[in-house]
Amino acid sequence: METKKLNLSDLEKATGGILDSTITEHLDEVIHRAKQADKTMEQCIQDFYRYNKDFTPEHEAYIRAHWDLVP
Numbered sequence: 001m002e003t004k005k006l007n008l009s010d011l012e013k014a015t016g017g018i019l020d021s022t023i024t025e026h027l028d029e030v031i032h033r034a035k036q037a038d039k040t041m042e043q044c045i046q047d048f049y050r051y052n053k054d055f056t057p058e059h060e061a062y063i064r065a066h067w068d069l070v071p
Helices: 008-014 021-036 041-051 057-069
Strands: none
Touching: 021 041, 021 057, 041 057
16 A cells, blocks of 8 residues: 655644644754854755755745744
């Protein structure tokens, strides 16, 4: 039996619109580390697309929405 890989939109539907905290914590940590490395939001997103085959538009939307909220 083949299982379907869920993206963040699927997870939101399955959990009533609340993202899994392990995903959001990871993305918040990525934002924090990117800022420590003096990367821009665009550089951070480009790196994700380049090096993480599982990065999705939902991840990108989360990073864009939370970039200014993470110290």
